[in-house]
Amino acid sequence: MTYLAHTAQAQLTALWTASVGWMLTAVALGLIQWRVWLVEDSAVVSSGVAWVGIWRACFNSHTEVTPGFQVMHCTYIDPREAFTPPEIVAGQVLMLLSVLVGLGGNASGVYSMRNVYFGVEKGSVWFIATGALCLLAAVMSLVPLLWNLTSVVTNQTIDFPSDFKLPSAPTSQHVGCGISFGLVGAALMAVSGVVFCKYKAPKKTNGRTQNSVAPVSRSMSAGVLTVLKGKDNPAFESHQHL
Known part of the structure; x- marks a missing residue:
């Protein structure tokens, strides 16, 4: 068995790193805190803060339950509706694809490392495939993340229907933790992809892989045993015959 773990x-x-990046991407996909809207305090949005994600728009309200108790009101953002911004539609599609591709990249990475630690010489094909999948997942998530980030920075509005109970324009808005988690996850996936793509399989010389542990030859073993055996001591043998 060829020893390749050190390579x-x-x-x-x-x-x-890719596993952590994939988990952060998956967390960002489900978070509602992509855009944090500050709206004028009203009878409906009692906290004055609303969260707009790529799947739902939510806010806390005291009006729909017994006074003193708080409930979160959320409404699903349908990508087929005319009011839905294109960056949110892109987020729903590309972020989901990024999670699936990233899962495939991590699975391919596990298989690549399995081959290395079991001494299976498959070259760098699986490492390159892992790196390509990780890089693709990073690019897929970066597109909607940066697009939504730009929309927040430029204070873009959303013309919500009446059932959302939200104004079309906030007083101000800032980036939420959903975008932050996604950007960190994409960066980790990109770095992992580059590292995987840079793997180089050891070259073979005379049917043997370089930097591998070569088996000890029989002649060398015989020589070592001869040295360890030593010579008989005549004085010790004459002492035994006394």
């Missing part, structure tokens, strides 16, 4: 130490670290 992929950086890729082992990249696998953990």
Whole structure:
């Protein structure tokens, strides 16, 4: 069995990094805090804060329950509706695809490291495939993340229907943790992809892989045993015959 584990130490670290990046991307997909809207305090949005994600728009309200109790009112954002901004539609599609592609990249990374630690010489094909999938997942998530980030910075509005109970324009808005988590996850996936793509399989010389642990030859073993055996001591043998 060829020893190859030492050739992929950086890729082992990249696998953990890709796993963390994929989990952050998945968390960002489900968070509603992509855009944090500050609206005028009213009878409906009692807290004055609303959260707009890529799937739902939510706010806390005291009006629909017993006074003193708080309930979160959320409405689903349908990508087929005319009011839905294109950056939110892109987020729904590309972020979901990014999670699926990132899952495939992590699975491919596990298989690549399995081959290395079991001494299976498959070259760098699986490492390149892992890197390509991680990079693709990072690009897929970066497009909607940066697009929504730009919309927040430029204070873009959304013409919500009446059932959302939200104004079309906030007093001000800022970036939520959903975009922040997604950007960190995309960066980790991109770094992992580059590290995986840079893996180089050891070259073979005379049918043997370089930097591999070669088996000890029989002649060398015989020589070592001869040295360890030593010579008989005549004085010790004559002492035994006394």
